[in-house]
Amino acid sequence: MYSKETIKRFSDPQFVGEIEDADGVGEVGNMKCGDVMKMFIKVKDDVITDIKFKTYGCMAAIAASDMMCELAKGKKIDDALKITAKEITKDLGDLPPVKFHCSILGTHALKKAVEDYKSKQKA
């Protein structure tokens, strides 16, 4: 049912964890099935220098969280915000259609983390 890449990311995610002195933290929940993702970012000169996640959800949600982090790391904030759920799904080697919503979660969590970062910058 799941691709090799999804299984690999799910069994051995590289970006799990929390960043204690994160510059931005975003948490989103999905009303569909109750999954929750928390994302932590470090930012320097507008570039995401470090990123970590914690996810409560299915195999696809965990794999998609990890993929999201990999795609966003090292990118300029504005470019990272352009990452779409479609890209995540494609890089995972496709997901069953019913699981597409799990990959949207990652993009929303990043957006929230960036908002958090920006609001802290203003303060």
Next chain:
Amino acid sequence: MGVDIYLDNGGTTKVDERVVKAMLPFFTEQYGNASSTHARGYDAQKVLNKSRDTIAKSINALDEEIIFTSGGTESNNFILKGIAFTNKKKGNHIITTKVEHKCIMNTCAWLETQGFIITYLDVNKEGFIDPQQLEEAITNKTILVSIIHGNNETGSINDLEALGAVCKKHNVYFHTDACQSYTKTPLDVKKQHIDLMTINAHKINGPKGVGAAFIRKGINITPLLHGGDQEFKKRAGTENIPGIVGFAKAVDIASEKNVKQMTILRDKLIEGLLTIQGTKLNGPLGERRLCNNVSVSFKAIEGEAITGMLDLKGIAASTGSACSAKTLEPSYVLMAMGLTHEEANGTVRLTISKDTTEKDVTIFLKEIKLVVDKLRAISPFKGDA
């Protein structure tokens, strides 16, 4: 994949070698049609009768009260639709529960579109139907009560004798879906006041696609399948002789000893699982739980991820989580038992069989601990509170 441990026997079971052996001659040698009037036909008729007798005796029924079908789904459809349409003039009210198998739920939903009124009884925290609540739900329009015996998700075994007595008192037909409990929990249609019952073969190490409906003698029921005169004119179609022979063989093989062994392993599993922080058993403990069923909820982690990680290790289990359902809704059975969304989503069901070994249980308990630790390290929630 390190191991091969199958803990999804509530889904289906491995066909026992002895069952396969008993079935084989009926494909290539004794392949007669039981309706034919020649030697091969008579042979088929003979073995059909013998198999029917085995099934009948196992539930204290008469031979002519057993109708072979294509399985649990067909028997449930046949009984519910058949009784509903045959008794339309008497009333249009049917009582069932919120924790039935999908094939009862969706048959009832269809009957609603045909003008029948369905009452869905609640269950308590352990998954049981209260006989008093049943009694209160019965009206003078009630024609049928259908209540699951052993629950496929939570293992709760309803007290058929008490529920049947209520139906008898009010003179309404009592049906039970006993697919999960058959050969594992005593079934006696007389003692338990059962008028109609559903059983199947593939949950008891028999073949898929064969089952039976028990229809008490004297009950009028319109067939679901119209055609030839097979099965006392209650179910048309050439009988699946190999399947029926396999079904009867599986019943022969089932034993008290197997039930005892499963009960011991079940309790070992429960005990081991409850030593893990943040776990909760769903359904009852002891005699009122199916001997092969364990259902636990893990805090802070999601069931599809748990069973997915177990699967990667070679361990098969199932879950009631929303993420595993096409509808993205958690199990309605668990919700009816009062679990929270989070508890239902963190539920894993383990169902053992007579072939499950103590070693399987030991390995499983070791592996599940690793899986739970790993997924809790990924989860933003705390699992040990």
